Amino acid sequence: xxxxxxxxxxxxxxxxxxxxxxxxxxxxxxxxxxxxxxxxxxxxxxxxxxxxxxxxxxxxxxxxxxxxxxxxxxxxxxxxxxxxxxxxxxxxxxxxxxxxxxxxxxxxxxxxxxxxxxxxxxxxxxxxxxxxxxxxxxxxxxxxxxxxxxxxxxxxxxxxxxxxxxxxxxxxxxxxxxxxxxxxxxxxxxxxxxxxxxxxxxxxxxxxxxxxxxxxxxxxxxxxxxxxxxxxxxxxxxxxxxxxxxxxxxxxxxxxxxxxxxxxxxxxxxxxxxxxxxxxxxxxxxxxxxxxxxxxxxxxxxxxxxxxxxxxxxxxxxxxxxxxxxxxxxxxxxxxxxxxxxxxxxxxxxxxxxxxxxxxxxxxxxxxxxxxxxxxxxxxxxxxxxxxxxxxxxxxxxxxxxxxxxxxxxxxxxxxxxxxxxxxxxxxxxxxxxxxxxxxxxxxxxxxxxxxxxxxxxxxxxxxxxxxxx
Amino acid sequence: xxxxxxxxxxxxxxxxxxxxxxxxxxxxxxxxxxxxxxxxxxxxxxxxxxxxxxxxxxxxxxxxxxxxxxxxxxxxxxxxxxxxxxxxxxxxxxxxxxxxxxxxxxxxxxxxxxxxxxxxxxxxxxxxxxxxxxxxxxxxxxxxxxxxxxxxxxxxxxxxxxxxxxxxxxxxxxxxxxxxxxxxxxxxxxxxxxxxxxxxxxxxxxxxxxxxxxxxxxxxxxxxxxxxxxxxxxxxxxxxxxx
Numbered sequence: 001x002x003x004x005x006x007x008x009x010x011x012x013x014x015x016x017x018x019x020x021x022x023x024x025x026x027x028x029x030x031x032x033x034x035x036x037x038x039x040x041x042x043x044x045x046x047x048x049x050x051x052x053x054x055x056x057x058x059x060x061x062x063x064x065x066x067x068x069x070x071x072x073x074x075x076x077x078x079x080x081x082x083x084x085x086x087x088x089x090x091x092x093x094x095x096x097x098x099x100x101x102x103x104x105x106x107x108x109x110x111x112x113x114x115x116x117x118x119x120x121x122x123x124x125x126x127x128x129x130x131x132x133x134x135x136x137x138x139x140x141x142x143x144x145x146x147x148x149x150x151x152x153x154x155x156x157x158x159x160x161x162x163x164x165x166x167x168x169x170x171x172x173x174x175x176x177x178x179x180x181x182x183x184x185x186x187x188x189x190x191x192x193x194x195x196x197x198x199x200x201x202x203x204x205x206x207x208x209x210x211x212x213x214x215x216x217x218x219x220x221x222x223x224x225x226x227x228x229x230x231x232x233x234x235x236x237x238x239x240x241x242x243x244x245x246x247x248x249x250x251x252x253x254x255x256x257x258x259x260x261x262x263x264x265x266x267x268x269x270x271x272x273x274x275x276x277x278x279x280x281x282x283x284x285x286x287x288x289x290x291x292x293x294x295x296x297x298x299x300x301x302x303x304x305x306x307x308x309x310x311x312x313x314x315x316x317x318x319x320x321x322x323x324x325x326x327x328x329x330x331x332x333x334x335x336x337x338x339x340x341x342x343x344x345x346x347x348x349x350x351x352x353x354x355x356x357x358x359x360x361x362x363x364x365x366x367x368x369x370x371x372x373x374x375x376x377x378x379x380x381x382x383x384x385x386x387x388x389x390x391x392x393x394x395x396x397x398x399x400x401x402x403x404x405x406x407x408x409x410x411x412x413x414x415x416x417x418x419x420x421x422x423x424x425x426x427x428x429x430x431x432x433x434x435x436x437x438x439x440x441x442x443x444x445x446x447x448x449x450x451x452x453x454x455x456x457x458x459x460x461x462x463x464x465x466x467x468x469x470x
Numbered sequence: 471x472x473x474x475x476x477x478x479x480x481x482x483x484x485x486x487x488x489x490x491x492x493x494x495x496x497x498x499x500x501x502x503x504x505x506x507x508x509x510x511x512x513x514x515x516x517x518x519x520x521x522x523x524x525x526x527x528x529x530x531x532x533x534x535x536x537x538x539x540x541x542x543x544x545x546x547x548x549x550x551x552x553x554x555x556x557x558x559x560x561x562x563x564x565x566x567x568x569x570x571x572x573x574x575x576x577x578x579x580x581x582x583x584x585x586x587x588x589x590x591x592x593x594x595x596x597x598x599x600x601x602x603x604x605x606x607x608x609x610x611x612x613x614x615x616x617x618x619x620x621x622x623x624x625x626x627x628x629x630x631x632x633x634x635x636x637x638x639x640x641x642x643x644x645x646x647x648x649x650x651x652x653x654x655x656x657x658x659x660x661x662x663x664x665x666x667x668x669x670x671x672x673x674x675x676x677x678x679x680x681x682x683x684x685x686x687x688x689x690x691x692x693x694x695x696x697x698x699x700x701x702x703x704x705x706x707x708x709x710x711x712x713x
Contacts, residue, residue, distance in 0.1 A: 322661040358648025361615035381522030402526035406533040408510040441656035446691030456488035
């Protein structure tokens with residue numbers, strides 16, 4: 001990933017179609033979540049329960065992963081471990097060869113976006129079809145998802161209709177229902193032809209070795225049960241301890257992600273088809289990937305692993321609302337992306353992201369597992385400063401600032417000088433229309449006020465002087 | 471036991487908007503608070519802290535600790551500066567020899583309306599506006615989400631004569647200020663500001679009231695650049711009837 005953040009931001013802000021799509025998508029996301037969370041008796045208590053469930057999992061991660069492995073094997077499945085993205089792709093390629101797989105359908109999986117699995121499979125002559133409607137459209141367009149839950153949030157329905165018309169000959173329509181019906185016709189055939197189904201994992205329940213996925217289209221259920229081979233892919237942090245924890249998390253996920261009380265399909269998969277069962281895959285593999293996560297565990301960033309990928313912080317974030325997902329440059333956009341991207345890829349790979357926040361806290365307020373996102377953004381900024389990221393200009397500026405602001409004399413003197421300078425620049429209007437760099441960034445879009453003739457402390461002294469005279 | 475209360479004016483109010491400091495000072499004195507103004511005060515350290523410059527932030531925050539050490543309460547007309555001390559001093563001084571002191575001072579720092587309503591139990595300061603005024607509230611982020619300040623200004627404002635409060639969609643949405651964010655990420659900040667201006671222009675009101683002078687300065691900078699007649703005012707100005 002190259003750091004093109006500033007350029008991507010400008011492109012995004014000037015993309016009218018994107019702005020329309022973002023307005024529609026994020027507004028709907030925010031409103032739906034608020035209504036759905038409002039229906040619960042005590043939303044904050046529920047969030048706290050969810051937080052505790054995730055903490056229980058992260059605090060016992062090695063044990064729970066081993067328990068999960070034992071139970072998946074006991075259920076007749078296989079467990080494979082991938083240290084990083086490259087290993088994950090190799091494992092799945094090996095499985096494709098072993099089972100003579102030519103065609104794959106894939107349900108939604110952010111982990112396979114991390115490893116760019118589609119490219120790896122296609123490069124080896126294997127056809128991969130995304131089965132989630134949004135993911136499928138993104139794949140058709142040759143793009144990447146721009147949202148964790150709504151991968152095509154950056155596209156308007158009008159642009160989607162045009163794409164389906166151009167690529168697949170769909171008759172033009174402005175009705176999402178018609179587009180869905182059309183794509184369903186295409187997809188049904190893919191499921192029947194596929195040799196392998198791949199899905200992500202929302203929760204892996206350690207106590208029974210059950211893989212829980214959540215969806216609204218039924219595509220995941222078809223992907224995971226129709227083809228002969230089923231491969232579920234998860235990051236190590238997706239394991240949870242018990243069904244009780246699942247019960248709390250699954251409803252919060254639905255309410256936070258889409259504003260539903262429950263998602264339409266809550267799939268629970270415990271192993272391949274048994275002898276007395278009519279359908280299901282012949283073989284089941286669970287692939288568990290680390291890819292940098294274990295490095296975060298036990299650090300002051302550990303709570304970022306509590307994330308259940310609901311996307312609520314994206315919808316709520318005024319920065320995401322304005323720039324969309326692609327500007328963030330990697331798989332995970334929005335506030336949570338600004339944390340996990342530098343943590344997973346290394347801080348120098350995304351040095352702008354921790355600063356891409358006004359620290360307004362809307363993300364934390366929306367998070368169903370109470371992740372203190374602004375606190376972690378601040379720590380990442382601290383790390384960047386310690387690693388020598390800021391330019392000498394910023395360093396000198398901050399040093400000057402601290403020197404002046406820890407000395408009352410220098411502070412007053414600085415205030416006087418800034419006062420004179422701003423009043424000079426403002427002239428009679430009292431408003432500054434243009435400031436020198438770097439402050440011209442402010443005056444490009446806003447006026448800046450002149451400082452007051454006399455400061456609060458001077459006025460107070462004068463007033464108190466008068467009072468004692470009287 | 472005498473209760474020693476200090477006024478922390480904040481650097482922005484001190485130098486750019488002293489009338490807001492005077493209004494806040496006056497409101498508190500009228501409630502019988504024997505308010506002290508420690509002359510040596512400067513800033514809470516937030517600009518450096520939010521930019522990741524921990525050492526610089528701590529140097530300035532240590533000065534804050536020195537200045538406000540002897541007080542039972544520190545009151546400030548800013549949710550953001552109060553939240554800096556309240557929420558982030560414990561983080562800033564973690565593992566530092568002054569950690570306990572920082573925690574103590576953090577717990578004693580209050581935003582103006584929070585202090586009036588939650589500590590003094592006052593919801594009517596007897597304010598009256600010169601003419602009937604419709605006002606929307608912009609809930610500034612750090613006070614609103616950082617300190618949970620929402621009901622306090624509303625309780626106080628609902629008792630101001632000649633003032634009608636109206637709902638503004640996105641009243642709790644960030645204006646895009648974010649301190650140095652407005653400089654470092656000025657394009658995004660500007661887009662957020664535009665969203666806020668649209669929200670303000672969509673409401674039938676005479677003024678917008680907020681609890682932070684910095685957000686006020688940012689939004690007013692945008693309104694003035696756009697040639698809009700609307701203005702954002704500080705809650706302390708309204709509570710002294712000066713609007």
